[in-house]
Amino acid sequence: MTVPRVLAVAGTDPTGGAGLQADLKAIAAHDGYGMGVVTALVAQNTHGVRSVHVPDVAFLREQLDAVSDDVVIDAVKIGMLGTADVVRTVTDWLREHRPPVVVVDPVMVATSGDRLLDEDAAAAMGTLFALADLVTPNRAELAVLAELAGAPSRAPLSSLDAARLVASTWDVLVLAKGGHDEGPTADDVLVSPSGSVRRFTAPRVTTTNTHGTGCSLSSAIATLAARHGDWELAVGVAKPWLTAALQGADGLQVGSGNGPIDHGAVIRAALPVVPTTDVWWDDVGSLLRSTIECGFLVGLRDGTLDADVFAGYLAQDVHYLRAYERHLAGLAASAAGGRGPAAAGTAGAAAAGAGRGPAAAAFWAAASEGCAAEARDLHHRRLAGTHADDPVHPTCAEYLAHLQRAADSGSAAVLAAAVLPCFRVYARVGAQIGTAPDGHPFADWIAAYGDAGFAASSAEATRLVEEMAAAATPAERGRMARAFRRSTEWELAFFEMPLAVPGAGAGAGVIAAEASLLR
Ligand SMILES: Nc1ncnc2c1ncn2[C@@H]1O[C@H](COP(=O)(O)OP(=O)(O)OP(=O)(O)O)[C@@H](O)[C@H]1O
Numbered sequence: 007m008t009v010p011r012v013l014a015v016a017g018t019d020p021t022g023g024a025g026l027q028a029d030l031k032a033i034a035a036h037d038g039y040g041m042g043v044v045t046a047l048v049a050q051n052t053h054g055v056r057s058v059h060v061p062d063v064a065f066l067r068e069q070l071d072a073v074s075d076d077v078v079i080d081a082v083k084i085g086m087l088g089t090a091d092v093v094r095t096v097t098d099w100l101r102e103h104r105p106p107v108v109v110v111d112p113v114m115v116a117t118s119g120d121r122l123l124d125e126d127a128a129a130a131m132g133t134l135f136a137l138a139d140l141v142t143p144n145r146a147e148l149a150v151l152a153e154l155a156g157a158p159s160r161a162p163l164s165s166l167d168a169a170r171l172v173a174s175t176w177d178v179l180v181l182a183k184g185g186h187d188e189g190p191t192a193d194d195v196l197v198s199p200s201g202s203v204r205r206f207t208a209p210r211v212t213t214t215n216t217h218g219t220g221c222s223l224s225s226a227i228a229t230l231a232a233r234h235g236d237w238e239l240a241v242g243v244a245k246p247w248l249t250a251a252l253q254g255a256d257g258l259q260v261g262s263g264n265g266p267i268d269h270g271a272v273i274r275a276a277l278p279v280v281p282t283t284d285v286w287w288d289d290v291g292s293l294l295r296s297t298i299e300c301g302f303l304v305g306l307r308d309g310t311l312d313a314d315v316f317a318g319y320l321a322q323d324v325h326y327l328r329a330y331e332r333h334l335a336g337l338a339a340s341a342a343g344g345r346g347p348a349a350a351g352t353a354g355a356a357a358a359g360a361g362r363g364p365a366a367a368a369f370w371a372a373a374s375e376g377c378a379a380e381a382r383d384l385h386h387r388r389l390a391g392t393h394a395d396d397p398v399h400p401t402c403a404e405y406l407a408h409l410q411r412a413a414d415s416g417s418a419a420v421l422a423a424a425v426l427p428c429f430r431v432y433a434r435v436g437a438q439i440g441t442a443p444d445g446h447p448f449a450d451w452i453a454a455y456g457d458a459g460f461a462a463s464s465a466e467a468t469r470l471v472e473e474m475a476a477a478a479t480p481a482e483r484g485r486m487a488r489a490f491r492r493s494t495e496w497e498l499a500f501f502e503m504p505l506a507v508p509g510a511g512a513g514a515g516v517i518a519a520e521a522s523l524l525r
Pocket residue numbers: 024115116117143144145183184185186192193194208209210211212213216217218219220221223245248249252
């Protein structure tokens with residue numbers, strides 16, 4: 007089954023709620039390929055129409071021909087036409103290039119009350135209807151069309167009779183929309199030229215954000231009719247989609263008047279939720295591969311690493327852990343509501359209370375204590391007498407300076423993102439290295455990397471950072487992402503440091519080459 011190629015011929019709405027912009031969203035929401043020919047440029051927003059510019063009809067024809075000369079059109083939806091000249095131009099084009107599905111939404115007056123079709127143009131609509139499969143008037147438009155079809159203006163017909171008259175007059179299906187009716191349901195009635203009727207009912211949604219419902223419904227129906235080849239199926243699928251879009255409308259917060267419906271409501275509900283920290287993790291994929299493959303870790307895994315090189319690495323690790331321990335303690339204090347990096351208080355994740363509370367504080371405090379114990383143990387057990395007095399290597403110093411900047415940023419969320427790679431990279435390295443055979447020179451170290459408790463800590467740290475990212479402002483989330491990426495770069499540099507050629511920058515070259523674009 008190919009993706010339906012659906013052309014919308016309509017006016018514009020720069021705020022994206024109605025007209026061509028809404029059409030394209032509705033078509034995309036139903037897995038169609040949307041195309042658009044502009045009949046009128048409308049300066050409007052959720053409060054109403056400010057002005058309308060109708061381009062020359064010769065240009066309109068050029069737009070229409072540009073599409074039909076090149077693309078097979080499976081369905082066309084016609085919306086705002088504006089003037090009688092435009093109606094005639096579109097009608098002439100349609101006579102020559104009639105696609106298999108033609109839906110006309112006879113847009114006459116906007117929700118705001120502004121006229122979108124000249125009075126003399128309504129009369130020209132009849133010839134257009136005769137070329138259509140389906141016409142979708144609202145209540146007021148149906149009354150005008152019924153009059154055009156010869157109904158007496160002094161004794162108005164019921165909606166059903168008006169729809170039957172319009173359908174039989176132009177041999178077209180009519181969907182008489184009930185959005186402007188009252189009652190607990192919003193019912194649309196599909197009437198055929200022979201007078202048969204099918205009612206589509208939906209709960210009425212309590213909202214003032216109904217801008218563009220008509221445009222969206224007709225585009226959805228055109229796309230679905232092109233796919234299913236059946237009008238009742240098309241209306242039956244489009245109607246609950248529209249109801250869901252209305253239910254989501256208040257959540258959009260677009261404009262302060264009659265806002266748009268949420269065209270993405272149904273799709274969003276079906277999309278997988280991708281945690282922010284997973285997005286960051288994917289972003290550093292190549293750094294992680296370089297880390298796993300670096301000479302130091304390969305030597306550690308296969309046991310060929312020089313013991314003195316390893317001791318030199320551990321000496322730097324001790325320097326690192328002592329600072330890292332302080333940052334984790336800072337996060338614990340901040341999570342507990344005391345003095346910590348968030349105390350300087352930017353509005354954002356910390357202010358929203360994310361990643362805070364006694365459990366978060368206890369987690370960071372335990373992690374900090376774990377670090378302190380690890381540093382002491384390494385210092386006494388592994389380094390005794392060898393590298394105990396090594397000065398801080400520039401790579402280690404720069405990584406720590408990066409963590410300090412994160413701590414000084416005033417955002418606990420940024421600091422939490424900056425400390426996270428140390429958890430995650432080590433847990434990943436542990437999982438990758440697996441278990442060492444008996445007698446392996448670095449067996450105890452490899453066991454520490456692969457410790458299940460450490461993997462669980464990494465998962466918990468990730469969960470807390472995820473919470474903070476979810477509550478952060480976009481700007482703060484961006485700073486978190488960059489702090490995370492930068493720390494991951496430093497993790498790689500740290501592993502490359504022991505085997506780096508002296509004077510070559512000891513890993514700093516990697517940072518220069520792969521550094522984040524923005525710090
Ligand atoms: N409050 C509502 N709750 C549920 N459905 C609604 C509501 N308002 C409108 N609808 C539905 O929206 C669709 C459009 O109907 P409506 O009668 O409002 O057309 P319209 O006036 O052409 O739309 P527009 O607001 O774009 O001009 C119909 O399916 C209608 O039943």
